[in-house]
Amino acid sequence: NNPAFCTAVSNDFSYDDIFSRELEALGNEGDVLVALSTSGNSKNVINAIDYAKINNIKVIGFSGESENLMNGKCDIAxxxxxxxxxxxxxxxxxxxxxxxxTLFLDRDGVINKRLPDNYxxxxxEFEFLGGVKEALFWFSQxxxxxFIVTNQQGIDKGIMDHEDLYLIHDYLLSEVEKSGGKIDQIYYCPHLSIEKSYYRKPNPGMAxxxxxxxxxxxxxxxxxVGDSYSDIVFGNKL
Structure with missing residues (x-):
């Protein structure tokens, strides 16, 4: 939205530097950069992301579905x-x-690191994925x-109980709030997958x-937003 700046940087440096130069002037450590590139390979956008990463600026990237350079560089892609x-x-x-x-979020693999073959x-054992708290601050605006909607069949398997989950979720909510973000409610389904519960994703009960x-x-x-096929089906049922 600044034609004069874009023209000056393009003439004096390169069109590939129009966003990174502006970020150099305006960006500060702890800021969040929102990067848009349909291909995910736009050189001027990639250069801005590279500058952001060097200077501890978190990056939320939006692109099309094809594999691209942005995916591996963004904190949230x-x-x-x-x-x-x-x-x-x-x-x-x-x-x-x-x-x-309204934004519905899966938990494991989206908010926190998923434990392979475990709960x-x-x-x-709960570890936020990098950039998630910053992203939630931005999304809250x-x-x-x-909402978080999460399948937690470890409860009905006897691996954990409801109180264990309450403590984890209280911690999650507290940390998000400290970062300036918000989660209005967390819904979980403790039922086993074999039960085909209406409240277990991909069914829409939690929604x-x-x-x-x-x-x-x-x-x-x-x-x-999720990381599994059941999340996609859940979203399509809304």
Missing amino acids: IKIPSKNTPRVQEAYKLILHIGQW VRSIE YFDRI IMAKEDFPEIEFASSIM
């Missing part, structure tokens, strides 16, 4: 599930101009409601619970 340029860019407009929208059973607790939310104005 959000890939729009399309290779169609207009659709990807329409999604940017949707996400970045959100009004009364997070204590605060000591745009989403009216943010229905959220709707009962927060009647103002509209599923048509909701986004689901």
Whole structure:
């Protein structure tokens, strides 16, 4: 949105430097850079991300679904599930101009590190993924409601109990709040996968619970972010 700056940098340096030079002037350690590139390979965007990483600026990247350079460089990489340029860019407009929208988040693998073939059973085993707290601060500025919906069958397996999970979630909420973000509610399903519970993802039971607790939310104005196929199906059922 600054044609004079872009022209000056392009003439005196290179078009590849238009964003990194501006970030050099305005960015500070602890800031969050939001990077948009449909291909994920735009040189001027990549240069800005590289500058941000060197200077301890967190990066949230938006791109299309194809593998690209941005994915491995961003603290949070959000890939729009399309290779169609207009659709990807329409999604940017949707996400970045959100009004009364709701964000549903999976927990393990999205908020915290997933333990392979195991369950997070204590605060000591719970580790936030890099950049997540900063991302939640940013998302809190745009989403009216943010919920976590998580399958936790370790409870019905007898590996952990409800109290263990309450302690973990109290810690999660406290840390997010300290970082300036918010989570309005955490919903979990303790049921075994073989039970095909209505409340276990990919079924929409936890979203229905959220709707009962927060009647103002509209599923048509909701986004689901997860790391598994069941999360995709859950989102499609909203």
